[in-house]
Structures are given as C-alpha cells and as structure tokens.
Amino acid sequence: MSKHIGDVVLDVQNISLRFGGVKALTDISFNVREHEVRAIIGPNGAGKSSMLNCINGVYTPTEGTITFRGQTFDHMDSHQVAAMGIARTFQNLALFKGMSVLDNIMTGRNLRMKSNLFLQALRLGPAEREEIEHREKVERIIDFLEIQAFRKTPVGQLPYGLQKRVDLGRALALEPQVLLLDEPMAGMNVEEKQDMCRFILDVNEEFRTTVVLIEHDMGVVMDISDRVVVLDYGKKIGDGTPDEVRNNEEVIRAYLGTSH
C-alpha cells in the first residue's frame, strides 16, 4: 500500500533573498525527496511564494544554492528549470483567457515540440505529425482532469475552480518530474478543494510526479502531504511530517499566537 519515497531530488541550501532592506527569506534549507508530496506552509507574507520563485528561477537568491538531481546552481534560469522537468502553476492564474482549454494546455507542450516556427505555421508534414502526437498527450491530460466538456471553451468563460484545473493541466503537459503548485486550492469551495486534492494525489501516484505545494488551508495540507516545511517571516520554523509539525510549539505560536 505505501508508496516508495526515493532519494533527495531537490535540495535547497541556506537560501536567503533580500529586496533592498527587506529580508524575504533568511537562510532556508530543506530538501524534497523523489515521489513525495512536500508542502510549504506559513502565514501571509511568510515567504512561501518567494521560495517557490527561487526554485523556479523567477527570483535569484541573494545567497545559497539549489541542487537538482546532483547539479548545483547558485541561481536557476526559468527556461532551464522547465527543460529540466520542473513545472509550476500560479496563485493568480496566468492562463490565456481568450484561448480554448485545449490550446492553453497545448502551450505547455511547447518545450517538447521540435519543428520550427516556419514548419508549424505552414502545417508541413513533420509539424503536423508532431502536432497530432502532442494533441494525444494533451487529450490524455484532459481526460485525466475530467474537463472533456470544456475542451473548446475559452478559458475566460470557465468558473475559477475549473481555470485552476486548466492551469494544472498546462503544467502537466510538460510531463514534469517535479510539480510546483502555488496555492492550488485558494479561493475554492469545499467540493472543488476535494476534487483538486484528488487530482494532486492522482498525479503523485499515477505519474509518480514529485509535488511541492504551497497552501493556506491547514486541513488540506495535513491530509495530503508527506512532509511539511513551515515558514514565518522568511525563516524556517518547522520541518517534518504533518504530525510533527502540528505539535511543534513554534508553529502553534506562529499560527495561533500564544498568551505571554
């Protein structure tokens, strides 16, 4: 029954990030093991998204290193990150609202397409063959996420919960080894949250994808994560299994406050 969690794939060492005088992250270290669901939690402004942005190459950390599959970087390049098999979704959605669900997910295949712009524009033989191949992959994702009914619908017309699912679909189209999810359940109702949880767990199990997720909803995090990192004011205050974190004094103080 239990899944096999492997070796460390992503190792973050002593990361600090400063914007002028603002210390967004201070000396953060943690690692992510193959095939686990790893959560990063913390109150508002704790530095969760900044952490993800460092891994993802959007921000360049002021100090520290990130090791991915044995290769150590002092900063990541977002193109290179995607090519290495790390995909992400966005807290505030960054979909092409006017494009259909199908086309949005298809954009996620971009890195895997070999034919050049010229061939693609003229739909010449190799480009067309390639497109059919990619379309098949995309269709499998559509099937997986159960959004067949909205294949041709412009994304802007879909309810928020479904847009989130499309966002996940686009990240999956990259066939990532590591999936970074930035608040995948923010703004959803209970049913949508349950659906999303199921998709995340299914991705983790069926595709053996390693998942790193940021989440506000403690209940959700504790249910689906294998290990949890807790940040507060840019510092790591806890790291461990959901049970360990739940009983961590400092975490309780950060979340609930204590009487002095």
Add this chain to the structure above:
Amino acid sequence: MQTTFPRLLMQHAKQRPSAPAMREKEYGIWQTLSWADLAKMVSHMACGLHQMGLQRGDHLIVVGSNRPRLYAAMLATQALGAIPIPLYQDAVGAECVFPINNADVKFCVVEDQEQVDKLLEIREQCPQLAHIFFDDPRGLRKYDEPGLASIDELMAAGEVFHGLHPDFVAEQIELAHPDDVGAMFFTSGTTGNPKGVVHTHRSLLDRAQAGAEFDRLGPNEEVLAYLPPAWIGQNIFSYAQWLCCGYIVNCPESTATVTIDLKEVGPTYYFAPPRVFEGLLTTVMIRMEDAGAFKRKMFHYFMDIARRVGPAKMDGKSVGLIDSLQYALGNLMVFGPLRNNLGMSRVRVAYTAGEAIGPDLFSFYRSIGVNLKQLYGSTETAVFVCLQPDHEARADTVGVPCPGVEIKVADNGEILVKSPGLLKEYYKNPAATAEVLTAEGWYHTSDAGFIDSHGHLKIIDRVKDVGRIKGGANDGAMFAPKYVENKLKFFPQIKEVVAYGDQREKVCVMVNIDFEAVGNWAERRNLPYAGYTDLAQKPEVYGLIQDCVEKVNADLAEDALLAGSQVSRFLVLHKELDADDGELTRTNKVRRGFIAEKYQPLVDALYGGATEQYIETQVKFEDGRTGSVNATLKISDAKTFAPVGKAA
C-alpha cells in the same frame, strides 16, 4: 424470436465483421469497435469469467455508465448462460445489498473506482461476493483486495484459455435456449424491497424486434447511449434493439459532454424523458432571449409559423402552398439550424415516455420537424406495449397497441396487457408475481386508462388514485385526480395543483401559482404586489387561473369518460406547497390526503359554497424555525361544459 443475445452478436460478427457496432469518444476522438472486435472481446471475457467460475444460471452484476466493455460484459455473461443484472450507477452502496444478496451474486463488473469503493463498502454484508472486475483502473493501483482485478486481466486470462479451447464459447452459446432467462432488472418499489424482474431472451428480443419493425429501424441507425443502463428503456434501445437491428450505439465521453456528443453523433433514433426535452427547450429559449434583436424577431416570427403549420405537416396533412413556402423558408433560416444545435438534425424517430408531457412542449419539437412520439410500457412489459405511429402522435395519448400486444380494460379501469414481452416472474417472489400476472397471462399495469375513439390508449392515473363522483349531476362518473392536476400544471402559470372529488358531488381544486411566471406576468401588466400571498389573491390572477381551469374543463368535456372530472370550484393557495411542511413528497408529488387534513377549512369552504375563507397555516422555514401565514382566500366558481359526447 428463435435466438438469443449472444447468437445475434455472433451472427453480426460473421455477416458484417468490419461494420461498426459501437463507438466511444475517448481522448477527443470517436473510437470505433467493429462487430468482429466486439465478438472477440466478448469471447475473451466469457472465457475469463468461465475460468473464474461463473456458472450457467449464476447472476452477475454490472454497474456503471454506458461503456462498451460493460455492454460486452453483459454479452459475455449471457454467452455462458449466466444472467446479467444491471444496477443503477448512482445508487448508494446500501441499495445494492438487497439485489446482490437476493440473486446470490458472486461476480460484479463495474466501471471505476467509485463503483469499486461502493461494493467494497458493502462487502461484509455480501460475503458471497467473490469477484469484482473494473473497467477503468484509475486510482485503483494501490488497492489490494481479494478478488479485485481489472477487466484487462480478466480478458488476458480469457485470451489464453480461448487459444487453447477455440470452440468453447461457441458451444456455450449453442447450449442456450431462447426461453432461458436473459436478464434481470430491479425495479425500485415505492415500498419495501425492490423486485427483480426476470426476462427471457425471447421476451426482450421479441419486443425489441416488434419496436424495430414498427419504426422500420435498420442497421444504419445511430443511437446515443446516455441514460442509465440499469433502466430497461436504455437496455432495450442500446442493447436489445442494437443486437436485433445491428445499428451503431455511441457512448458519450462523460456525463458532462452528452449535449456536445449528441451534436457530434447526430442520432437517428433518440429517446429522452420529458424533463430532458424540457431542459433543452429552456436552454434554447434563454439563448434566444439573449440573442440580438434581429435574430430574436426572426426566431419568434418563424416559430409562429412553425406552431401553426408544423404539427399538421408532421401528421402528413397538406397545408397549402403559402404555408408550405413559409415553413420551408423557416426551415432554412431557423428550424434547420435549431435542430442541428439540438443534435436532432438526423432524428428520424424520437420517443418520450415515463411521465406526462405538456402539449406545448410536445408540439414544439414536432413543429420544428422532430418526429417526437410517445410510447407506453414498463420494466415488466419489456417496454413496448403501445407506440404512436408516425403522423398520429398526440400529447395526450400513448399510441396504439404494438404488434403482438393485447389490451383489455378491467372493470375498475385498470389496463391489462397480454404480450410476448411480459416478465417471466419476480425473482423469488411468487406472491408479488401472482398479484400482477393472472393465470390467463394478463399483466396488471396498475395504470387506469381507456382506448379512445381513434384506437389510442390514454393513460389517466394510477388505479389506486382513481375515484368516483358521488351524487350531483355527474353521479358515478370517473374522477382521475392526477390527470386533472397534470392538465392544469401544463400551464406555465400553475406550479402545483391538488384536486378533490372522490366520493363527493363535484371536483374542486387548490392551485399554487408559479411565482416567477405569474410575477413576471403581473409586472408586464403594471400590477403591483407585495409578495407571494398578495399576488396569489389578486382578482386579476384569479381571472388568469380561471381561464386555465375553464380551458381544461372544455378539454375534459370532449371525453365522455372524463367529462365528470371537470373542475367546478377552485381557490389559489396563499403559500407554496412544500416538502418541508409535509405537503409534497421528497420527489415533489402532492400528498392529497395530508393536504386535505391540513387545510380542512378550505376544503369545507370549497364544497360548502362560501366565497371566501380565513386560514392560518404553520410554516417551517429552511433553518428549522416555524412561523405562520394567514390570509383570507377567495373561492371562485369555474364554468363547466356539457360533455361533447352526450350533446351529440
């Protein structure tokens, strides 16, 4: 018919191996399964089930939506002489316990994780349930339950066996006799446990064939299988008739995509209950209201023509040159595109059944050129008892007895049916069988009705609800409350109706207005109102309802039998009937007896001749608090008409 389901399959596979048998939309593409592919799939599955120990006469449960491999599982079961029982995929686990134990089921073939979870949850209560096979492995990877395996594994094992014993399946199929039990369907009884309706190969196939001949269905029909396979109608349309005619059954991609798939498939033979037709019409109307002014005008202009000309055209009558030309133009501009949008541009025969359909709704579809008809039947009769012939479809009848069927009206008005499609028995329930099936082979439908002057069967009510008028001008006349209520409810302004008249000298009704429709109507007339109670008591609203009642009376007067059910007096209730207050059942049927007790003063006033009555009613709010509503209700008389039959 001297054949069985698996024999028909093998016949198709032999005669037209590459013709398509089924399609399923998967990964965005319609994937075709030919008759030969299907026969191979069924053979492998049958061998696999045989190896697992499925015996002749055993029962196997199939739970899931319309998937080719689930239909193949039914055929494989029948090939071994075992009996498939389809169950409703949305039934909860507890509801499956009785059928599984009643039929001593050891084998299940199910669609996906949801169904597997459901069965595992009740496994303790059904200890004999040894094998569960699933179609879609998603989410089931980590399950480690004894006897749980995928259909893929089952078929792989079967393929090996089939290789070693290539004649096994054919021999097994030959062993079966048409009078062997072919399938069993559980009907949801309103009281007590469900009953297993046992059908033979012959009863199902005979009716399927009769229906197919009636509508001249051939191998080129396209059908979309989207209703639950556990329902006998779905089973006839996309299983029995599919094998009889050899046409193509299309399985939708998912339940959410049915309307899209409908448009893509363009079925030629289509079935839907009235609520589906109503839903489609509502969508059309809403989209038309949102359309531009020009389009909207054009739509309404041509729909007027359609209403005037369409039904007559559908009935095969000539309508004159001008009307014909106008209709043809409308067809080009509006009806054709509309049919296409509804996925009905190729529909040759469409049926609705199950409940009464409103005349406006019914004629809407016929007026835009969809050959919508009605039929009458039930699980016990393998569907086809009565069918409406082309050109003779009407909203208030259910058609003429179809070939092979004999109909008799009992003294109490109950319809009795004799047909080759009748059930063999209720499984392990001789008492219930004896109740509905007489020694001479008549089946008691428990529906009351009569054959009208055109030879069409008209259903009026359940027998137990039909009453008699006592005393007064119509002494002894039949009173069919549901028939009267339904007729009134077809008006959009009326939401609910309760009719009284049994053992009384005249019929009186209490009406609930439809707040939205009547509110809208009032606003367009600049009629101010302060809320539901106020609106309901407006003299104008009484006038509106009176018109409806009198139209119904005029209609009832045309039937000598039902003329006595005309409504003499009515009132409009001050509050909506609500299930929370116990006035409706949870499925929104009126509880006549309860309402009569609760509103005793109103009933007395209706019959006592008063013109108004004060009433105070307790109501329960959604949050559980209670309050009271009081009002003085007016009571109006309605004009009744002399029966047409008597006057002549």
